[in-house]
Amino acid sequence: MKKKALEFMDKVYLRKRAIIESVNDVLKNTCQIEHSRHRSFDNFLGNLIAGLTAYSFLEAKPSIKIQRFLPNISVS
Numbered sequence: 865m866k867k868k869a870l871e872f873m874d875k876v877y878l879r880k881r882a883i884i885e886s887v888n889d890v891l892k893n894t895c896q897i898e899h900s901r902h903r904s905f906d907n908f909l910g911n912l913i914a915g916l917t918a919y920s921f922l923e924a925k926p927s928i929k930i931q932r933f934l935p936n937i938s939v940s
Contacts, residue, residue: 886926895919 870878877884891897897915902908919925 883926890922890926891915891919894922 895915895918897912902911
């Protein structure tokens with residue numbers, strides 16, 4: 865395969881992969897969001913919303929601080 869040049873944001877995300885993986889681990893193990901077969905779509909949404917709500921109440925959450933650089937645009 866030929867090497868493909870990565871975009872800038874893709875390089876940033878690759879550097880932050882460990883933090884992204886730790887967030888996935890917390891969501892799956894602590895907040896009990898897992899890939900399973902629900903009998904109805906409503907049960908799936910209920911499980912997902914309950915897990916995300918539990919995650920929002922956690923004290924220490926891993927975070928990524930990424931700032932996008934926008935060019936200075938002056939309006940006259």
